[in-house]
Amino acid sequence: xxxxxxxxxxxxxxxxxxxxxxxxxxxxxxxxxxxxxxxxxxxxxxxxxxxxxxxxxxxxxxxxxxxxxxxxxxxxxxxxxxxxxxxxxxxxxxxxxxxxxxxxxxxxxxxxxxxxxxxxxxxxxxxxxxxxxxxxxxxxxxxxxxxxxxxxxxxxxxxxxxxxxxxxxxxxxxxxxxxxxxxxxxxxxxxxxxxxxxxxxxxxxxxxxxxxxxxxxxxxxxxxxxxxxxxxxxxxxxxxxxxxxxxxxxxxxxxxxxxxxxxxxxxxxxxxxxxxxxxxxxxxxxxxxxxxxxxxxxxxxxxxxxxxxxxxxxxxxxxxxxxxxxxxxxxxxxxxxxxxxxxxxxxxxxxxxxxxxxxxxxxxxxxxxxxxxxxxxxxxxxxx
Amino acid sequence: xxxxxxxxxxxxxxxxxxxxxxxxxxxxxxxxxxxxxxxxxxxxxxxxxxxxxxxxxxxxxxxxxxxxxxxxxxxxxxxxxxxxxxxxxxxxxxxxxxxxxxxxxxxxxxxxxxxxxxxxxxxxxxxxxxxxxxxxxxxxxxxxxxxxxxxxxxxxxxxxxxxxxxxxxxxxxxxxxxxxxxxxxxxxxxxxxxxxxxxx
Numbered sequence: 001x002x003x004x005x006x007x008x009x010x011x012x013x014x015x016x017x018x019x020x021x022x023x024x025x026x027x028x029x030x031x032x033x034x035x036x037x038x039x040x041x042x043x044x045x046x047x048x049x050x051x052x053x054x055x056x057x058x059x060x061x062x063x064x065x066x067x068x069x070x071x072x073x074x075x076x077x078x079x080x081x082x083x084x085x086x087x088x089x090x091x092x093x094x095x096x097x098x099x100x101x102x103x104x105x106x107x108x109x110x111x112x113x114x115x116x117x118x119x120x121x122x123x124x125x126x127x128x129x130x131x132x133x134x135x136x137x138x139x140x141x142x143x144x145x146x147x148x149x150x151x152x153x154x155x156x157x158x159x160x161x162x163x164x165x166x167x168x169x170x171x172x173x174x175x176x177x178x179x180x181x182x183x184x185x186x187x188x189x190x191x192x193x194x195x196x197x198x199x200x201x202x203x204x205x206x207x208x209x210x211x212x213x214x215x216x217x218x219x220x221x222x223x224x225x226x227x228x229x230x231x232x233x234x235x236x237x238x239x240x241x242x243x244x245x246x247x248x249x250x251x252x253x254x255x256x257x258x259x260x261x262x263x264x265x266x267x268x269x270x271x272x273x274x275x276x277x278x279x280x281x282x283x284x285x286x287x288x289x290x291x292x293x294x295x296x297x298x299x300x301x302x303x304x305x306x307x308x309x310x311x312x313x314x315x316x317x318x319x320x321x322x323x324x325x326x327x328x329x330x331x332x333x334x335x336x337x338x339x340x341x342x343x344x345x346x347x348x349x350x351x352x353x354x355x356x357x358x359x360x361x362x363x364x365x366x367x368x369x370x371x372x373x374x375x376x377x378x379x380x381x382x383x384x
Numbered sequence: 385x386x387x388x389x390x391x392x393x394x395x396x397x398x399x400x401x402x403x404x405x406x407x408x409x410x411x412x413x414x415x416x417x418x419x420x421x422x423x424x425x426x427x428x429x430x431x432x433x434x435x436x437x438x439x440x441x442x443x444x445x446x447x448x449x450x451x452x453x454x455x456x457x458x459x460x461x462x463x464x465x466x467x468x469x470x471x472x473x474x475x476x477x478x479x480x481x482x483x484x485x486x487x488x489x490x491x492x493x494x495x496x497x498x499x500x501x502x503x504x505x506x507x508x509x510x511x512x513x514x515x516x517x518x519x520x521x522x523x524x525x526x527x528x529x530x531x532x533x534x535x536x537x538x539x540x541x542x543x544x545x546x547x548x549x550x551x552x553x554x555x556x557x558x559x560x561x562x563x564x565x566x567x568x569x570x571x572x573x574x575x576x577x578x579x580x581x582x583x584x
Contacts, residue, residue, distance in 0.1 A: 148448060156459065163463055
């Protein structure tokens with residue numbers, strides 16, 4: 001059989017497995033109108049992603065406990081479930097039933113609103129994370145730009161909770177968090193811009209597709225090694241992970257902006273930071289590691305076994321393979337982040353700002369210029 | 385009226401009321417921190433209005449620039465100089481309030497008049513939706529190139545000005561006493577990243 005040209009076969013990967021139209025058809029057969037069916041369908045992908053995010057957090061918390069234990073030659077959680085796998089659930093349950101305290105002289109309204117403003121943009125950003133060709137909530141045209149815009153809301157929540165706590169450590173932590181977040185957003189956006197320039201699109205789906213023409217070899221990490229490093233450092237700083245966890249540096253600031261928080265409000269911060277970590281790892285895999293792509297193109301493997309890429313069985317296999325690959329790459333990065341947290345010391349605040357403004361910003365600007373030059377010089381390899 | 389139009393109308397009314405009430409709150413609230421946070425809320429609601437108009441790029445840019453940069457900087461400035469002092473009462477505050485209120489109402493009346501008398505062509509031009517990003521880029525680098533470049537020069541000037549203002553080691557002697565200024569006290573000598581200097 002004739003192998004299809006690559007671009008066409010990519011576009012045809014998923015028409016047979018449209019869950020939405022299947023759901024809508026089923027409801028129409030029950031006698032509901034198309035609009036009501038659409039409205040009933042809407043919550044499902046959102047719920048699915050929310051559940052996926054929460055499970056991702058639980059897994060990450062468990063990994064953090066286990067890996068930190070291994071790094072310190074301890075055993076870590078052991079009794080809650082096999083290998084302590086239920087420990088994060090126990091943590092969550094504990095936070096859920098703890099007393100919710102608002103300090104006496106604190107500003108109750110802002111104190112409550114702060115954690116919400118931190119969590120909501122992070123969850124909203126999951127809108128654009130693709131797990132497969134059509135496996136994302138919304139393929140919005142502005143894609144990755146939406147994430148950058150949404151993550152810029154977070155500092156307001158941090159400032160709000162820091163201010164409302166009426167505590168000097170909280171205020172300092174909030175100010176530090178905002179300063180850090182603003183400084184590292186710029187190199188981050190410039191690194192993303194270099195990738196966007198190569199793929200001629202802001203949409204995450206297009207960015208991944210453009211990387212999956214030749215499997216492992218066409219991933220962006222080979223074309224943007226500097227951008228990859230900049231993005232990863234900035235993502236860690238945005239997540240306030242350890243080399244950059246100054247906003248909650250416990251030796252200096254007790255717990256930064258979280259000092260006065262307890263119970264579910266603290267859990268929102270906790271959840272937000274871990275969801276942000278998983279999200280950043282997913283986006284690194286989307287931007288630089290080929291997203292859902294298998295190291296060897298699935299079209300090639302399917303052709304090797306003489307199967308059509310469009311047959312339902314192959315589609316289910318490629319779909320699941322895509323999800324597995326995305327999650328695998330993301331968790332590889334989460335593993336590195338956790339290992340970094342338990343093996344590196346914290347930088348000082350002036351070192352942090354120096355690194356951001358005097359090192360990463362010029363490097364990312366040079367990287368952007370260099371990418372533009374390469375794009376003009378070698379349009380074939382750098383997406384002309 | 386179908387469901388999507390109803391949703392749109394509800395969203396518009398909600399966002400519109402947030403913008404109006406929020407803007408009034410910014411002006412009328414006594415606590416400056418509340419005003420700053422409300423300003424962020426108003427910016428977000430305006431971004432929501434852009435989204436309703438199918439201009440997602442403008443909405444995202446609005447959030448990034450106004451909420452993420454402008455509002456955060458305002459909050460920063462307020463919190464870094466967070467002095468809780470009671471302002472001394474100003475003479476004739478009531479008359480001033482009434483006067484400024486009158487001016488604002490006049491401006492509102494003028495705008496409403498413009499709104500009513502202008503022959504709006506309905507429906508407006510077709511929205512281009514997802515292609516907006518490309519079209520904005522095209523316009524910025526062709527017919528709006530001069531304003532674009534002027535704006536960047538202006539930003540550069542502002543940046544250099546801020547650096548000059550923030551640098552404190554330009555003076556070699558104290559203005560008040562005429563003593564020589566210890567530069568080491570004013571600007572910390574820069575040390576290499578992540579490497580602690582050996583204490584000798």
